[in-house]
Amino acid sequence: MIRSITRRSLMIAALAGTVLAGGALANGASAQETFKVGAINPYSGPTALYGDEVTRGYELAAHAINEKGGILGRKVEIVRGNATSPQEGIAAIEQLAGRDNVDVFIGTYLSAVSQAASEAALNYNKLYWDTNALAAGLTDRGLPNFVRSGPYSVSFADRSAEFVANLLAKELGKQPSELTVWIEHEDSIYGTSIAERQKEALEAAGVKVLGVGAHNFKAIDLTDSVLRARDAKPDVWINTGYVPDGNLLLRTARDQGFKPAATVFVGTGDTKETLEALTEKGVEGLYVVSYPRPDISEEFGPGSAAYLDAYRKAYNQDPIAPQSMAAFVGFKMMAEAVEAAKSADPAAVKAALAGFDKPEGSYETGFGVKYDDKAQNVRAFPTVIQWQSGKPITVYPVKAAGENKPLKIK
Amino acid sequence: MSGLLNILVVGLLLGGVYGLVSMGLNLIFGVIRIVNFAQGELVMLGMYGAYLSYYLIGLDPYLSIFIVVPALFVFGVLIQRFMLQPLQNEPMMQVFATFGLLLLLQNLVLAITRGTGYTVPSDVSSIVLDIGGLKISLVRLIALLAVTACALFLSWFVKHTMPGKAIRAVTQDRRAARLMGINVEWAFMLTFGAGAALAGLAGVLLSPIYTMSPQIGGNFILAAFAVVVLGGLGSVWGAFIGGFIIGVTEALAGYYLDPALKHAIWFMMFIAMLIVRPSGLFGVAGAEEVGLREQS
Numbered sequence: 001m002i003r004s005i006t007r008r009s010l011m012i013a014a015l016a017g018t019v020l021a022g023g024a025l026a027n028g029a030s031a032q033e034t035f036k037v038g039a040i041n042p043y044s045g046p047t048a049l050y051g052d053e054v055t056r057g058y059e060l061a062a063h064a065i066n067e068k069g070g071i072l073g074r075k076v077e078i079v080r081g082n083a084t085s086p087q088e089g090i091a092a093i094e095q096l097a098g099r100d101n102v103d104v105f106i107g108t109y110l111s112a113v114s115q116a117a118s119e120a121a122l123n124y125n126k127l128y129w130d131t132n133a134l135a136a137g138l139t140d141r142g143l144p145n146f147v148r149s150g151p152y153s154v155s156f157a158d159r160s161a162e163f164v165a166n167l168l169a170k171e172l173g174k175q176p177s178e179l180t181v182w183i184e185h186e187d188s189i190y191g192t193s194i195a196e197r198q199k200e201a202l203e204a205a206g207v208k209v210l211g212v213g214a215h216n217f218k219a220i221d222l223t224d225s226v227l228r229a230r231d232a233k234p235d236v237w238i239n240t241g242y243v244p245d246g247n248l249l250l251r252t253a254r255d256q257g258f259k260p261a262a263t264v265f266v267g268t269g270d271t272k273e274t275l276e277a278l279t280e281k282g283v284e285g286l287y288v289v290s291y292p293r294p295d296i297s298e299e300f301g302p303g304s305a306a307y308l309d310a311y312r313k314a315y316n317q318d319p320i321a322p323q324s325m326a327a328f329v330g331f332k333m334m335a336e337a338v339e340a341a342k343s344a345d346p347a348a349v350k351a352a353l354a355g356f357d358k359p360e361g362s363y364e365t366g367f368g369v370k371y372d373d374k375a376q377n378v379r380a381f382p383t384v385i386q387w388q389s390g391k392p393i394t395v396y397p398v399k400a401a402g403e404n405k406p407l408k409i410k
Numbered sequence: 411m412s413g414l415l416n417i418l419v420v421g422l423l424l425g426g427v428y429g430l431v432s433m434g435l436n437l438i439f440g441v442i443r444i445v446n447f448a449q450g451e452l453v454m455l456g457m458y459g460a461y462l463s464y465y466l467i468g469l470d471p472y473l474s475i476f477i478v479v480p481a482l483f484v485f486g487v488l489i490q491r492f493m494l495q496p497l498q499n500e501p502m503m504q505v506f507a508t509f510g511l512l513l514l515l516q517n518l519v520l521a522i523t524r525g526t527g528y529t530v531p532s533d534v535s536s537i538v539l540d541i542g543g544l545k546i547s548l549v550r551l552i553a554l555l556a557v558t559a560c561a562l563f564l565s566w567f568v569k570h571t572m573p574g575k576a577i578r579a580v581t582q583d584r585r586a587a588r589l590m591g592i593n594v595e596w597a598f599m600l601t602f603g604a605g606a607a608l609a610g611l612a613g614v615l616l617s618p619i620y621t622m623s624p625q626i627g628g629n630f631i632l633a634a635f636a637v638v639v640l641g642g643l644g645s646v647w648g649a650f651i652g653g654f655i656i657g658v659t660e661a662l663a664g665y666y667l668d669p670a671l672k673h674a675i676w677f678m679m680f681i682a683m684l685i686v687r688p689s690g691l692f693g694v695a696g697a698e699e700v701g702l703r704e705q706s
Contacts, residue, residue, distance in 0.1 A: 046625060047525060118651075223664075244620070244623060257545055275528075
């Protein structure tokens with residue numbers, strides 16, 4: 001009895017040893033060959049479309065970097081980690097760090113996933129480079145392995161307020177102090193934090209905020225929200241939310257005859273989903289503050305046209321959403337930071353961040369690069385588009401707009 | 411004053427939407443005594459059915475009713491026959507089965523659409539009637555008329571036709587109905603089919619208003635539960651009146667108090683009703699004891 005157990009456990013141990021040694025060898029070999037980047041995004045579930053889109057940006061950047069010799073002399077390889085929720089984010093990190101032995105992580109379409117995944121990555125002492133998550137809290141944590149290269153909720157709020165006080169006031173022929181605004185937002189932390197910051201920034205610019213309304217993005221009916229805004233008679237109606245509630249607000253405003261001089265959406269409203277829901281006539285003139293699009297001028301975003309060509313060539317279609325270009329640029333910034341640090345070690349990369357100081361207009365998206373003490377890039381900003389004859393046209397900042405002009409406000 | 415009138419009209423139109431979504435749920439609940447968690451997903455299927463009819467053969471959503479509603483009736487019959495009937499003597503398992511169906515349908519649609527939000531274009535969707543300053547969206551008016559027609563038809567059907575009388579008999583006492591020669595299984599299939607068809611009708615009629623997502627059913631179902639409990643479990647007119655109560659409450663609370671509070675307010679009504687009158691305004695006493703009272 002004892003003998004047989006011993007023999008069997010010996011065999012199992014030997015087998016396990018072989019497998020482990022083989023695995024370690026394989027891992028060691030591949031880690032030397034390629035520079036592995038774990039891309040944490042939702043590839044299933046309701047936001048899969050956007051998770052895919054963000055990762056397309058990474059793939060295009062990896063392709064471009066590989067043509068120039070890769071990162072630290074190694075060819076870049078992207079390994080996808082599917083995460084639709086914080087729990088899945090942690091699991092994806094554990095899998096990619098443990099099994100695939102990735103060098104750095106990059107993400108994330110969803111802020112909640114970024115929050116959990118970056119903390120999990122810290123346990124493995126891996127860099128978590130964020131290109132697309134928006135929540136301000138992510139950089140406020142001061143996590144030693146976390147860097148954000150893209151715009152975040154504060155940049156969206158500030159750019160929308162600046163756009164209203166500068167361009168819209170001028171278009172309406174008013175001083176900012178004569179301008180009235182109604183701020184609407186969906187009532188989770190995303191919409192609420194942006195709306196609060198907008199209110200502060202607009203009031204600081206002298207604009208009068210008539211009211212702030214909150215709604216649930218799953219609401220069946222938003223007539224009450226629209227009527228409250230309509231009865232306040234604002235010049236400008238600003239809304240921060242998601243696609244379904246944004247579409248419902250626009251439809252309800254149309255039905256209730258609410259026609260403010262300008263409507264500004266923040267974050268969503270610049271995709272086909274809104275165009276189809278409202279038709280070309282329904283979205284005409286709508287402004288959307290969102291990620292920079294490839295149609296920005298070459299002067300503002302050098303290389304944006306070439307990016308669009310590369311995207312079309314790789315995927316046989318136009319970008320589904322503008323997030324991918326910010327992801328593309330963010331990936332390049334990550335590669336530059338790792339090269340400068342000569343290592344993917346989080347402490348070394350963070351120390352190298354201080355050396356980056358490029359003005360706005362240095363990258364395809366018009367971003368510059370300068371990191372603050374929380375490792376947030378403070379030279380990454382969204383741009384503003386306006387729907388004109390069924391097309392989203394960049395109109396602000398004026399330099400990004402190039403030849404494009406906003407429609408005359410009636 | 412015109413402001414208040416406008417809000418009341420908005421609330422009534424919204425009540426039509428709620429009533430439409432709740433009617434099928436209440437029918438299934440009243441007769442088969444199952445809380446069908448997948449009812450919202452059947453509404454969602456109705457919406458996507460309208461989209462598919464438009465996408466494949468360019469049909470206006472109002473014409474796709476003639477395809478989508480019968481298709482969902484058949485789907486409902488199949489669910490009852492092959493999923494719920496084998497679990498007939500285990501009411502809790504039936505509820506879990508409908509919950510499983512909810513997840514299945516949601517994820518199936520998600521896998522097919524990849525989460526893209528679709529909209530069915532209809533010429534009707536942008537028409538707004540202006541009656542003395544009151545703005546009435548034609549799509550919502552049609553939904554209101556449809557729910558009224560459905561309530562009238564259903565109450566006539568259960569009172570004056572043999573299948574309807576069979577359904578009522580089964581509702582009151584399954585065993586006695588079976589002894590009278592009524593085919594209980596057949597009555598259940600008819601009921602679930604009708605409930606699913608009503609959900610399909612709701613989906614088609616609401617498709618011009620909303621941007622579809624696989625999760626949209628969940629947005630309706632919470633409200634539908636509140637409507638059903640308030641109006642009366644198992645009562646056709648309960649769902650109808652309950653829809654208006656919830657709709658008007660929501661519109662008034664949203665406009666005069668705060669849109670962020672409106673759901674809190676109707677859930678307070680929901681809880682108060684459960685305490686004061688558990689069977690709802692028009693419900694049959696004891697109807698709330700689903701799964702607790704012995705059924706066979």
